[in-house]
Amino acid sequence: MSTCPLCNSHAFQVVELGKYHHPDTPAYQLCKQCGLVQHRQVLSPAAMAAFYEGDYVDEYIETEYTQAKIYVPYLEHLENEGWLAAGDRVLDVGCAKGDFLRLLKDRGYDCMGVEPSHAMVEHARKKGLNVLCDSLESLSDEQKFDCIFLNHVLEHFVDPLNALLKVKDLLVTDGTILICVPTFAAAQPASPFKFIHPYVFGETSLKNLAIHAGCVIKKIQCIGSNIHAVLQIGNNLEHEGIACDSASEFEKIYSFITRREQMLDAICDKIAKWKQDTKVVIYGAGALSNFLLKETCLAAYNIVGIVDSDEKKHGKKFWKDLSILPPSYFHNLDYDLVVIASYVFAEEIVNTLRQLGVKEEQILTINEFATQNQPCSGR
Ligand SMILES: [Zn+2]
Numbered sequence: 001m002s003t004c005p006l007c008n009s010h011a012f013q014v015v016e017l018g019k020y021h022h023p024d025t026p027a028y029q030l031c032k033q034c035g036l037v038q039h040r041q042v043l044s045p046a047a048m049a050a051f052y053e054g055d056y057v058d059e060y061i062e063t064e065y066t067q068a069k070i071y072v073p074y075l076e077h078l079e080n081e082g083w084l085a086a087g088d089r090v091l092d093v094g095c096a097k098g099d100f101l102r103l104l105k106d107r108g109y110d111c112m113g114v115e116p117s118h119a120m121v122e123h124a125r126k127k128g129l130n131v132l133c134d135s136l137e138s139l140s141d142e143q144k145f146d147c148i149f150l151n152h153v154l155e156h157f158v159d160p161l162n163a164l165l166k167v168k169d170l171l172v173t174d175g176t177i178l179i180c181v182p183t184f185a186a187a188q189p190a191s192p193f194k195f196i197h198p199y200v201f202g203e204t205s206l207k208n209l210a211i212h213a214g215c216v217i218k219k220i221q222c223i224g225s226n227i228h229a230v231l232q233i234g235n236n237l238e239h240e241g242i243a244c245d246s247a248s249e250f251e252k253i254y255s256f257i258t259r260r261e262q263m264l265d266a267i268c269d270k271i272a273k274w275k276q277d278t279k280v281v282i283y284g285a286g287a288l289s290n291f292l293l294k295e296t297c298l299a300a301y302n303i304v305g306i307v308d309s310d311e312k313k314h315g316k317k318f319w320k321d322l323s324i325l326p327p328s329y330f331h332n333l334d335y336d337l338v339v340i341a342s343y344v345f346a347e348e349i350v351n352t353l354r355q356l357g358v359k360e361e362q363i364l365t366i367n368e369f370a371t372q373n374q375p376c377s378g379r
Pocket of ligand 1: 034
């Protein structure tokens with residue numbers, strides 16, 4: 001991009017992503033004026049559409065089982081703080097397969113989703129959810145919502161400012177916009193820098209986005225590798241946007257990239273110490289195991305089984321010809337080592353493995369490699 005879509009500046013600096021980034025990841029640049037990290041070259045709408053209607057739907061393997069563990073406490077927190085209340089009309093923008101929408105529905109909210117991917121909407125509708133298969137822009141401004149979620153969505157838009165302006169038009173005057181975006185904070189195997197994220201937000205750029213859209217930030221908080229923000233309609237005193245200290249933004253980005261590389265180096269070193277014929281069971285069929293199999297030397301070992309506690313995944317093909325097995329199948333497997341490929345459920349899985357009689361020395365958790373979370377300032 002030669003002009004920043006957020007602040008119209010032309011002053012950029014290239015971000016070097018280092019190793020352990022997928023070969024398809026395009027180059028990024030930092031806007032020195034507003035802090036927005038963006039692809040240097042805009043993806044064509046055709047390339048994006050092909051991605052969303054292609055393998056994405058299958059690679060997006062998480063179900064409501066995982067979503068509930070992450071998002072029920074999040075929803076409870078929002079309710080306790082009064083950002084979300086019984087009877088609210090709620091919109092979930094980019095609802096994908098509808099797992100989060102389902103949680104909202106189960107909690108009694110009058111909710112609907114909007115999602116452009118046909119493949120995703122098909123899954124969501126099977127769950128009995130009200131989902132419009134179209135772009136956000138297609139929604140009529142006649143209908144208003146009390147609360148609009150942009151949950152890991154804003155970083156996917158070609159024009160996030162326009163998206164937020166549209167969201168504002170769909171909101172009642174005193175309504176609330178709830179944003180969650182991945183950021184460069186806590187080091188973890190997943191990176192926010194990827195093909196399908198034209199933008200990666202930090203606190204500075206997210207604040208600037210809100211200001212440019214005519215929103216006030218009621219709350220902004222970095223938790224783990226995500227930024228959570230609560231926005232309402234209103235004008236800021238700093239309506240020109242807040243100044244970005246690009247050196248300090250770069251330091252945050254490179255600190256994240258370095259810590260992630262160190263973590264992945266440590267994981268790879270540990271895996272490389274195993275004997276060539278080690279028989280491995282992977283516990284957890286999701287984004288982390290996908291990453292370990294594709295980006296580390298784990299796939300070079302004898303993978304004898306993939307196990308997951310989520311019954312919705314059982315029987316589905318995950319890696320080569322292997323199907324996802326239930327934990328009850330464990331005693332049929334001949335293995336030397338069990339790799340726990342889950343952050344969210346690591347503790348539960350260790351307990352399950354102990355109950356199944358797996359020896360401590362046969363268990364490898366990936367969690368032990370996680371580096372300290374980068375503290376983020378609140379507001
Ligand atoms: Zn900018």
